[in-house]
Each structure stands twice: as C-alpha cells, then as structure tokens.
Amino acid sequence: MTSDDPQLRVSKIRNGTVIDHVTAGQALNVLAILGIDGTGGEEVSVGMNVPSSRIDGKDVVKVEGRELSQAEVDVLSLIAPEATINIIRDYEVIRKTRVQRPNAVVGVIECPNHNCITNAEEPVESEFDVLDEGIRCRYCDTILREKLAAQIRA
Ligand code: CTP
Ligand code: ZN
Numbered sequence: 001m002t003s004d005d006p007q008l009r010v011s012k013i014r015n016g017t018v019i020d021h022v023t024a025g026q027a028l029n030v031l032a033i034l035g036i037d038g039t040g041g042e043e044v045s046v047g048m049n050v051p052s053s054r055i056d057g058k059d060v061v062k063v064e065g066r067e068l069s070q071a072e073v074d075v076l077s078l079i080a081p082e083a084t085i086n087i088i089r090d091y092e093v094i095r096k097t098r099v100q101r102p103n104a105v106v107g108v109i110e111c112p113n114h115n116c117i118t119n120a121e122e123p124v125e126s127e128f129d130v131l132d133e134g135i136r137c138r139y140c141d142t143i144l145r146e147k148l149a150a151q152i153r154a
Pocket of ligand 1: 018086096
C-alpha cells in the first residue's frame with residue numbers, strides 16, 4: 001500500500017469493495033444500484049472524473065465493509081461496462097473481476113410499465129432479458145433503453 005501515490009484521490013479502504021473504472025458520470029447511479037443514499041450509515045467514498053490511463057476519465061466508488069451481490073454486479077455492468085470490482089481485505093486487493101454483461105437481470109430495476117405484474121400491490125420480483133439494444137421485461141415485454149438509471153429501485 002502506497003500512501004504517497006500522487007494519483008490517489010480517494011483514500012484506500014481497509015475492508016470492502018472498490019468499484020473502479022466506472023464510466024464517468026455514473027457514480028451516483030452506482031450508489032443507487034447499491035441502495036446507498038447515506039442514511040444507512042455506510043462509509044463510502046466517491047471519486048468523479050478521476051484521470052485514468054485506460055479511459056478518458058472515470059468514477060470510483062469505495063464502500064467499506066460491504067460485498068456486492070451478483071444481481072447488483074449484473075445491473076452495474078449495464079451502466080458501467082468497463083468497471084472492475086476489487087474486493088479489499090486488510091488493505092490488500094484479494095480479488096479483482098471485470099463486470100460482465102449478463103443474459104438477464106433480476107430485481108434492482110423497476111419495470112416502467114405501471115400495469116406490469118412486477119409493480120402490482122403484491123409484486124413479483126422484476127426480471128429483464130438483456131438484449132443488444134436494451135433490456136426487456138419478461139412479464140410485459142416493455143423494452144428499456146437509455147432510461148435505465150431512472151428505473152433503479154428507490
Ligand atoms: N484500493 C483501495 N484500497 C485498498 C486497495 C486498493 O481503495 N486498500 C483501490 C485502488 O485505489 C484502485 C483499486 O482499488 O482504485 C484497485 O487497486 P489496485 O489493483 O492496487 O490498482 P491498479 O493496479 O491501478 O488497478 P487496475 O489495474 O484495475 O487499474
Ligand atoms: Zn414489466
């Protein structure tokens with residue numbers, strides 16, 4: 001661990017997850033996907049438009065004491081296809097994985113169709129098939145293209 005790294009904008013974390021190489025501008029949507037709005041007391045650091053060699057600029061989200069579910073990572077991949085998920089234990093990166101575009105996403109995203117069964121009073125969990133041009137609700141076939149971030153569950 002190098003504490004004198006001039007490139008380090010956001011402190012290193014001890015235990016938790018660093019979501020790195022996030023598409024610039026998507027950090028707040030990443031927090032929404034993780035259900036983090038600050039009220040839960042989570043220890044979170046966010047870097048926006050941080051210079052990066054691999055991409056023009058990137059966002060970085062660091063969450064102490066938290067690992068991500070596969071469902072969360074699947075949705076992340078849709079808004080941050082270049083992201084890497086780094087699991088940190090005792091300040092060391094013990095696992096680094098690239099997100100992968102999944103075939104389907106379950107939960108996390110709400111169907112924009114108010115009449116969809118996934119929005120009913122006793123809702124069933126949302127499920128979308130991932131297509132090249134967007135995602136499609138398995139229940140009502142509504143296709144969601146650019147507006148995906150707005151449909152992240154509150
Ligand atoms: N990191 C952190 N806290 C730690 C260890 C790492 O916040 N205790 C962060 C680093 O700042 C970096 C990311 O986790 O943003 C990945 O760390 P590392 O693999 O050491 O960096 P790079 O080699 O630059 O990663 P990559 O090759 O994925 O760009
Ligand atoms: Zn639907």
